[in-house]
Amino acid sequence: MANLVNFEKRGPIGVITVDNPPVNALSVGVPQGIMDGVKAGETDSGITAVVLRGAGRGFIAGADINEFLSPPPPGSASLDDVITCFENSTKPIVAAIHGNALGGGLETALACHYRCGTGEAVYGFPEVLIGIIPGGHGTQRLPRICGVEKALPLMVSGEFVPAKTALALGIIDEIVDGDLLDGAIAFAERIVAEGHPLRKIRDETASVPTDGFYENFEKSIAKRARGHLAPYKIIEAAKAAVELPFEDGVELERKLFRECLESDQSKGLMNLFFGERTCTKIPDVPRDTPTQNIASAAVLGAGTMGGGITMNFVNVGIPVTILEMSQEALDRGLEIIRANYANTVKKGRLSQDKMDKRMSLITPTLSYDDIANADIVVEAVFEEMDIKKEVFRKLDDIMKPDAILATNTSTLDVDEIAAVTERPEMVIGTHFFSPANVMRLLEVVRGAHTKKEVIATVMQLGKTIKKVPVLVGVCDGFVGNRMLARYSKQAYQMVLEGALPQDVDKAVFDFGLAMGPFAMGDLAGLDVGWRIRKRRATENAAIKDDAGIDDQICEMGRFGQKTNAGWYKYEPGSRVPIPDPEIEQLITRYCEERQIQRRPIDEQEIIERCIYALVNEGAKILEEGMALRASDIDVIYANGYGFPRYRAGPMLYADMVGLGKVYKAVCGYHKQYGEIWEPAPLLKRLAEQGATFNDL
Numbered sequence: 001m002a003n004l005v006n007f008e009k010r011g012p013i014g015v016i017t018v019d020n021p022p023v024n025a026l027s028v029g030v031p032q033g034i035m036d037g038v039k040a041g042e043t044d045s046g047i048t049a050v051v052l053r054g055a056g057r058g059f060i061a062g063a064d065i066n067e068f069l070s071p072p073p074p075g076s077a078s079l080d081d082v083i084t085c086f087e088n089s090t091k092p093i094v095a096a097i098h099g100n101a102l103g104g105g106l107e108t109a110l111a112c113h114y115r116c117g118t119g120e121a122v123y124g125f126p127e128v129l130i131g132i133i134p135g136g137h138g139t140q141r142l143p144r145i146c147g148v149e150k151a152l153p154l155m156v157s158g159e160f161v162p163a164k165t166a167l168a169l170g171i172i173d174e175i176v177d178g179d180l181l182d183g184a185i186a187f188a189e190r191i192v193a194e195g196h197p198l199r200k201i202r203d204e205t206a207s208v209p210t211d212g213f214y215e216n217f218e219k220s221i222a223k224r225a226r227g228h229l230a231p232y233k234i235i236e237a238a239k240a241a242v243e244l245p246f247e248d249g250v251e252l253e254r255k256l257f258r259e260c261l262e263s264d265q266s267k268g269l270m271n272l273f274f275g276e277r278t279c280t281k282i283p284d285v286p287r288d289t290p291t292q293n294i295a296s297a298a299v300l301g302a303g304t305m306g307g308g309i310t311m312n313f314v315n316v317g318i319p320v321t322i323l324e325m326s327q328e329a330l331d332r333g334l335e336i337i338r339a340n341y342a343n344t345v346k347k348g349r350l351s352q353d354k355m356d357k358r359m360s361l362i363t364p365t366l367s368y369d370d371i372a373n374a375d376i377v378v379e380a381v382f383e384e385m386d387i388k389k390e391v392f393r394k395l396d397d398i399m400k401p402d403a404i405l406a407t408n409t410s411t412l413d414v415d416e417i418a419a420v421t422e423r424p425e426m427v428i429g430t431h432f433f434s435p436a437n438v439m440r441l442l443e444v445v446r447g448a449h450t451k452k453e454v455i456a457t458v459m460q461l462g463k464t465i466k467k468v469p470v471l472v473g474v475c476d477g478f479v480g481n482r483m484l485a486r487y488s489k490q491a492y493q494m495v496l497e498g499a500l501p502q503d504v505d506k507a508v509f510d511f512g513l514a515m516g517p518f519a520m521g522d523l524a525g526l527d528v529g530w531r532i533r534k535r536r537a538t539e540n541a542a543i544k545d546d547a548g549i550d551d552q553i554c555e556m557g558r559f560g561q562k563t564n565a566g567w568y569k570y571e572p573g574s575r576v577p578i579p580d581p582e583i584e585q586l587i588t589r590y591c592e593e594r595q596i597q598r599r600p601i602d603e604q605e606i607i608e609r610c611i612y613a614l615v616n617e618g619a620k621i622l623e624e625g626m627a628l629r630a631s632d633i634d635v636i637y638a639n640g641y642g643f644p645r646y647r648a649g650p651m652l653y654a655d656m657v658g659l660g661k662v663y664k665a666v667c668g669y670h671k672q673y674g675e676i677w678e679p680a681p682l683l684k685r686l687a688e689q690g691a692t693f694n695d696l
């Protein structure tokens, strides 16, 4: 096996190079290699200083996360050992950083005496994103470098900062132009020549924050950090950096790190981390499958979805020709896009000239001729099969032969759409989630004839436009919406049986979902489903027109937030749902008219029926091959439906509850409610084997 760490001499400077592709994680063997390099420098009297750098794409991306899920043999050298080794060094150690210096990688650099890096390097503590805290003294050194008021936002957000910010914060001492190694060697030689001391951050003090800082900071993260453990452990550790001697702070950091690592949350987040990378691996579409270059795109429909989809492309520099049927619709669509960007500029998250650049990449048109040469066209017209078919017949006629024809349908049969074209192998589903320019999830729907190059191209394009692309099969609702339907059915059923909307929403919100099903219905608009049900009832006499509670609410003109009333009422201009006695009376009356005996429903039943409904449907989806893996389903649910990331998703949650317990509960509901709770055969099989979805 190639050396994980190499040592060489450049004149009087020793150079240690970490070479552990793909990201130079601190896997077993790397810490030992670094220490061997420091020792080589120490014992060579011709060496006056040492430079530490990474080979390949970056410096060091942190600890090897795999080793948290399956710990290495005890006794291997650790990051702690490396840090101690640096602190005992009698010669200056200079970190030379390019690419990523993250987590334990940044901590390794902070334990060096000095740091320099390229102008493109990025720095960060992403540990919080996988449910842990910096465990290599980062919570003690960073506040000593830039103060706790700047250190906490960095460690609690997990965001990466660019080189200039790192320099301003004091994380690095110099930005190197030109060749990094040459620059770092020159820096080291200067340190020696000018007799600079061995700078030890541990000996410095962290400034006391202004009064009320910690309270205000906790308030500022409350929404995003709700239910999460690690952010609050980071705050505790950072306080120690201000209040305790270094060693005591390190001791506390170690304790808090262990608490986080042993929590279910870190397992959930680490599984999700790998799940979001595994989902782009498709067994019968190998990594080296040829892909098409997507240099231009076209979007059909300038509505909410079409506008959002357009933004995804121009955000990464791919020009879009956006087509509508009327000038008025086109103008309205462009205005919405412009307003979206202007809002981001106003918030200081986008510069005006970047907004102008993006807007300049959008070409509005009323003519199909103007989109013929686009490399991909994404259809986002009205969700009606006849309209989709008409559009795809037209696209088939005018688009260049190797153009990819994508539909943004959220439930319709992609194969049926593909069948109206002469090129079904070029047709694929790209199901964006509203708002399309915000939601990270992209369900890529593989048609029966979609060719592998098209799948590989669209999965890669998904990553290019900063989405999390997950390949799904053609079935009603694909994966996410199909599972959502089961979940929503249970939520509605429980309101009929005795719960109130606010009871269900609270239980689900406390479980960690971003929003309960009734508040979500009000947000999306109750009239969408209502119109579809009314149309289906007129088209198909067999569908009994027994207006449900949601239909009655719509008949009252209560469509949700857009009408300041739906399941809840809303103060004008507010999005805060307020339980409405009028709805409680409507529910009670509805049940009385149908002799439904209402009963109290507790939180446990609400959570079991909502979440196990997802799990049972997910198991059926897996078994039918509509999703490749259980972790793909979790990635879909965490990125598209607000499932708490620290639980990863419904399938891992079920694994952690124990499939035997889940299966037993599903059988109980099956006995009570009939076929809607028919246990998935896969769930039954795994439960009987004492296995998990993750074992598949």
Ligand code: T1G
Pocket: 022, 023, 025, 061, 062, 063, 064, 065, 066, 079, 100, 102, 103, 104, 105, 107, 126, 127, 130, 132, 133, 134, 135, 136, 138, 274, 277, 278
């Ligand atoms: N450990 C193991 N594997 C990793 C890894 C890591 N830290 N980072 C990436 N990989 C794998 C990843 O699974 C994928 O594998 C490949 O590398 C490319 O990743 C003590 C305790 C560095 C910004 O959290 O944020 O240090 O799919 O597709 O888009 O305080 O990877 O190819 O088989 O994401 O260019 C802290 C996590 C760890 C960094 C690169 N560090 N990684 O993004 O590539 S905890 C992190 C990332 C820690 C200390 C604590 C990103 C990246 P495969 P990729 P990318």
